[in-house]
Amino acid sequence: KADLSRIVNSIFNDLEHLSKEKNIKLINDIPEGFLIDVDQKKFDILLKNLIENAIKYNKPEGSVTVSAERKDGEILINVTDTGIGIPKESQPLIFERFYRVDKSRSRNVGGTGLGLSIVKHIAEAHNGKVEVKSEPNVGSTFTVRIPERRDG
Ligand code: ATP
Ligand code: MG
Numbered sequence: 001k002a003d004l005s006r007i008v009n010s011i012f013n014d015l016e017h018l019s020k021e022k023n024i025k026l027i028n029d030i031p032e033g034f035l036i037d038v039d040q041k042k043f044d045i046l047l048k049n050l051i052e053n054a055i056k057y058n059k060p061e062g063s064v065t066v067s068a069e070r071k072d073g074e075i076l077i078n079v080t081d082t083g084i085g086i087p088k089e090s091q092p093l094i095f096e097r098f099y100r101v102d103k104s105r106s107r108n109v110g111g112t113g114l115g116l117s118i119v120k121h122i123a124e125a126h127n128g129k130v131e132v133k134s135e136p137n138v139g140s141t142f143t144v145r146i147p148e149r150r151d152g
Pocket of ligand 1: 053054083084102111112113114115
């Protein structure tokens with residue numbers, strides 16, 4: 001099993017250069033020893049994509065918080081940012097390949113629009129899913145839900 005808090009810390013380290021550019025605070029709210037039954041390589045990619053987005057689409061002096069809980073046989077992992085948010089009509093589309101909200105807006109921040117389609121694919125490979133709650137100009141929370149046990 002993988003230690004979720006350690007995974008998050010190492011991704012925070014990898015992305016420090018990005019967060020420092022805008023002075024964004026990275027907050028790991030996961031207790032040490034929170035073990036999850038996942039394909040660690042794939043899960044690293046999933047979390048890295050969500051955390052990278054939370055930094056890229058944030059505001060200067062904003063924050064990114066990662067938290068997790070166990071509930072009804074599931075593990076819920078939340079990545080919350082204080083960024084630009086996503087308009088309601090775009091929310092169902094962002095998980096599609098190459099979709100980016102407002103091309104002119106996202107031209108400034110590098111990317112191809114593949115990250116969230118990969119996140120969705122990896123969540124589903126763990127019999128889970130990914131959901132978004134977001135409000136323009138306030139921020140977004142992406143929640144990954146997976147069963148506590150991979151074998152059901
Ligand atoms: P890539 O991840 O391939 O480098 P990308 O970040 O543009 O490029 P996705 O991660 O798939 O692609 O995200 C799709 C679009 O959803 C983004 O272009 C952005 O418009 C929007 N988006 C994703 N995450 C957030 C977020 N946390 N806050 C606001 N908008 C977001
Ligand atoms: Mg991305």
